[in-house]
Amino acid sequence: MHRFLIDPSDIQDGRVHFAEEISLQMKKVLRLRSGNEVVVFDGGGVDYQVRLEVVETKTSLGTVLSANDSHNEPGIFITLYQALIRSERYEYALQKGVETGISRFVPFTSERTEVSIPSQSKMGRWRRIIKEAAEQSGRSVVPQLSDPILFSNMIKNLNSVVLIPWEEEKNQSIRQILSKLRQDPGLDVTYIDLIIGPVGGFTSQEVLDAADYGATSVSLGKRILRSETAGIVAAVTVLYEFDDI
Template identity: 35%
Template sequence: MTHRFFIDPNLITPPTVHIIGDTARQIKTVLRMQPGDTIIVLDNSGLERQVQLTDIDKNSVQGQIIAEQMNTAEPALHLTLYQGTLKGSKFEWVLQKGTEIGISCFVPTICQRSVIKDATALAKKASRWQQIIQEAAEQSGRGKLPTLAPACALNDALEHAQTANRIILPWEEAANNPLKQILANFDDSHLALFIGPEGGFSADEVQRARRQNAEIVSLGPRILRAETAALAASTVIFYEFETYALSVE
C-alpha cells in the first residue's frame, strides 16, 4: 500500500515537493523510507500526486511529482455530523470511524445530558481531534479532510444546520418512522445528522429540533450507544444515497 500524506499546499511547487516537520520525521524514522520510494501527497483540494522521494534527512524530505489525478473516494453527499459530546475516547472513535465512512464535517454539540459541557475544555482537545481526523483520512483514501467545527450548544447547532437540505435526528421513541423509510428516493446533496450524548436527547430537545425542521427517526428496535448510533446512521445514509444515485444514472 502506498502511504498517503496531507501536507501544506505551499510545500508543493510542481514538479517538486518539500515535506517538513512531523510528516518528514514519520517518513524517515517510522516508515524508514528510502530515495526512490513513492508516496501520495494531498493538498486537501481533492487532487492527489504520486511523488518519488529523492532526498531524505531527519527533518526534511524532497520528492519529484511523477503523476497526479483527482481523488475518486470522496462521497457526493455532504454529511455533517452534530455529535453530542461524549466522555473518554468515545468521541475520538466517532471522529476516526466517521472520517473513514465519509463524513464531511463534525460539530461537537453540547446537549442537556452531555457529561462534558465546557466549550473551553473541549477547544483544548481540537488539535488532537484534528490529528485523528487527518490520520483516518490518509488511511482510508480520502481526498479531502473533514472539517472540525468548534463545539456549540444544541440550539446553535440547530441554527447552523438550517443550511442543509434535510436534518435527521434519530430518537429511540420514534419507532413509527424508520430511517430507511425517509431516505427512499432522495437526492439531497447536504444532510445534517444529529446524534445525542450518553443518555440521548431529552424530549424537550427533540421537540426543539422538530420545530427547526428536523425529521425524527428510528434506528430500529434496539437501543444503541451514542457512538454506535453515529456510525450506524451514517452508514445507512451513505448506502441509501449511493444506491439511489446508481439507480438514476
C-alpha cells in the same frame, strides 16, 4: 502505499518539499528511503504520486510523477452533529466517521450532556485524529471539525435535510425517510445533517425543538446504540441508500 497530507505551498514546480514532522515520520518510523513512492494530497481533491529523492529527519524532497483527481469523496456532504461524550468515545466517532465518509463534525452540548467543553489542546488532538484517519482511509479532503456549540443555537443553523435518530421514535425508520427523499426529484440532498444525542439521549422537548427547525426524528432499528456508534450507522445508511458508499 503511504499517504500524507501536505500544505498546497509544499508543491512547487513538480517537486514536493516535506515538512519536518512528515520527514521524521518517513525516516524514523516508516523507514522510507530515496526511490520509494508515496501519495500526497493537499485537501483539494487531487492525489499526487511522488517518488522520494531525499529523506532526512529535518526535511525531505520528492518528485511528482503524476497528479490525479480523486474520486474517493462522497457526493453527499454529511455533517455529523455529535453530542459531547467521553473523550475516548468521541475520538472513536471521529475516526470511524472519517473512514465512513462524513465531511464535517460539530460537537455540541445538550440537556443530558455529562462532560465538559473540550480544551483547545484536546480539539487539536481531535483534528490530528481526523487528519490521520483521512490519510489512512484514502480521503482526498480532510473533514472539518467545528468548535463546540449549544444545542439551542445549533438547531437554528441546519441544512434542509436533517435527521435526528431517537430511540423513542417508533413510527418511521431512517430507511423509510431516505426512501421518500430519494423519490422527491425537487429536493436537494447534497447536504444532509445528522444529529446524535449524548449518553442518555435527547429529551422529548429537545426533539420537538429540533422538529420546529425542520429536523425529522427517525429510528435506527430495534436495538439501542451507543452515542459513538449511532452516528456511524446513520451515515453508512445514508450513503448506502443513495449508492454513495
